[in-house]
Amino acid sequence: MPALLPVAEAQQHLFALATPLPEELRPLAQAAGYYAARNVAALRTQPASDLSSMDGYAIRFADLPGPWQVIGESAAGRGFAGEVAPGQAVRIFTGAPLPPGADTVLIQEEAERDGARLTLTGEGPLRLGGSVRPRGLDFAEGEMIIAAGTRITPARLALAAIAGHTELPVRRRVRVALLSTGDELAPPGAPLGPDQIPETNRLLLAALLADLPVELIDLGILPDDRAALEAAFRALDCDLLVTTGGASVGDHDLVRPALEAAGADIDFWKVAVRPGKPMMAGRLGDALVLGLPGNPVSAFVTATLFVRPLIARLAGAADPLPRPRIVPLGEALPATGPRADYLRAELIDGRAHAATIQDSSMLRTLARATCLIVRPAGAPEAKTGDSAEILDIA
Structure with a gap:
């Protein structure tokens, strides 16, 4: 495996680890945002007469x-x-x-x-x-109306209802545990020590995942203490553990050794992405594990590229990856190095304008951004007006 795994390969590694969760029947009123576990056929013809x-x-x-x-x-x-x-x-x-x-x-x-x-x-x-x-203009009895792996949108809920259904087969909710690490972190609103900052990543991730079929488990903030981390990992009861912080190689980056001591198998570590290189993925017992960087922008980008698609995969999505679209650039961008760049940007008059400063600690630029400009690894300089891929984030 290369020292830095390309984003697409890392996503495929994750999907190979993920098996869609068991099927259940949910009432229509509780099925929005889930994914159909199998094809759904109409139980009646609509309209039933001319x-x-x-x-x-x-x-x-x-x-x-x-x-x-x-x-x-x-x-x-x-x-x-x-x-x-x-x-x-x-x-x-x-x-x-x-x-x-x-x-x-x-x-x-x-x-x-x-x-x-x-x-x-x-x-x-x-x-x-x-x-x-005419009779059957919309659909006929027995005709497939929702394909397996399709997200249950409000319109599809209405379609299922008029087709005679009162419940739909979906995958059960994904139980996602969120954990932040770092002695420098304190809960938002708590008194801060001289070297502390408010912790934001669990709040950010919970909001980012809120539209998915998840049950969020807040494991709080743990200190940079290997024994405390290992104990938390051994007590894990979830489908997916998402940690932020402590995933690099410094003396205080203890997430990986604590995971391995708790019995985790690490599938890959370090992805060719900026921001977000020190990201790890693996399995701990029945749970999947994603270790994200601690900087909030890095956590956001890696959650967009990996956490959301992985949850969608577990929930049965046929197409779990985010879909980019093409827009012209608002200004020239430099050539990229060995990592793909995901640049915070704003769409103005249909053109993507990258933020001037892309430091991964800066939440203000993330809050202003409406999209991420995707610049592949090894891309040449781009000129104003050149086409570029973007991921919408607002």
Whole structure:
């Protein structure tokens, strides 16, 4: 394995470690944001009968240009009980079932009624079936409506409901434990010692993962103490442990040795990405482990590239990776080195403008950013207006 693993290879290593979690049935009202565990088929046909798409009169196309005798009315949820014979029409409203014998709707703006007598005043329907939504226009019973691995969006929830479902097969929630390490860290709002700063990464990560099907477990802040870290790792009960800080090679970077002492197998360590190089991944018992850098921007970038896709994979997503898009650059960018750069940037008038300072400790530039400019390793200098990939982050 190379000393620095390219981002795409690191993502594939993670996916090889991850097996989608067990399936469960969830009520529709609780299924938003999950991923379908298998294909979902319609339990009914929609619409179940031919419906009018306009207010007007149900007629036989062959009877044009009329006149007709109006023999009744069809409304949504209350159709006409009889049958339309030649020369007859039924007053019909949007969403109402087309009565037997009728095959077309004459819209009310092109008709005039005098008692039961109906005459054509406009151009009339131009084709058989005009202003009619035919049976099965949306879907037929047995047709696949949601593919396995597809995220359950609000629209797909509504689709499942109208297709006759009350619950959906999904993967259970991913239990994600968050842990920060470092003697310099204190909880936000707590009194700070002379060399301490407020800890932000657990808050940042919890918010970043909130739209995914997760159960978050807050393990708090642990000091730079190998015994304390090892004890916490041995007591682990989750699907995924995400640590921040202590993942590098300094004397106080104790996450890796503590994980290994607790029985973890480290799959890779160090990724060819900037910011975020000192990131590790492995397995500890039944749990996957991701060790992120402590600098908040590095934690954000690596969580975007690795934590979110890994959770989506565990949750059954067919396509768990973030999707870049192409935009022009707002200014020239220098050539990159052996690591891929993920630059905080803002979209202004459709162009990506990179922040002037990209230091990984600076949260203010991250808060202002709306996207990350993706610059591959070994990329040449880019000119203003050149196309670049971005990942939207706001």
